[in-house]
Amino acid sequence: MTKYLISFPSEAMALSPEDFQAVSDASHAVVQEAKDAGVWVFGGGIDETVPPVMVDGEGTVTEGTYPQTTQLEGGYTVLELPSREEAVEWARKIAVACRCAQELRAFQYDPES
Template identity: 50%
Template sequence: MPHYLISFDDGTMIVSPEDLPAVSEASHAVVDEARDAGVWVYGGGLLSQRASIVATDGAVTDGPYPETKAVLGGFSVIDVPTREDALAWAARLAAACRCAQEVREIMHDPAG
């Protein structure tokens, strides 16, 4: 089955400190449902301020980066048969996280 990346950009999940526990509980509930359905591969939130760029020559540049550079705030990888299934899971995550989600199919690696 194809794998899909469901993600959101850093800064798009705007939640008050009071609402954060409810959002966390709702998003973990969707993840638990995905695990129970056998489609969950991996996912998590990202600490963008700790991102590093490694250039082709091995040089490392550490973040944070200017606001013009979009960075991921969090992601999920799921294993489902169709794009429509991936979109349905993304809709559930969007509702739980209270922010839009982006869906992309991960290219199949014939060697893996």
């Protein structure tokens, strides 16, 4: 089976404070549905209050990140599914729960993961 990344940037989820709890409840329900279906791998939101660092092969930690990923934020879900069609359906469910479109990407197959 293929692992799929379903994600969205923080700016895509423009909610009023009144809507936040409903979206949180709806997204947690989809997470539970994915767990119950046995397709959940992991997921969560990037903690945007913690700045990224780079760690090299010597263990040296440097503030910052790759220029291409300076805006890495938002929410991420990884599911393991038998088909792209099923991945599209799960992305649709998450889009409904989060009230924003989701980006869908497939991970390359790796027999060790």
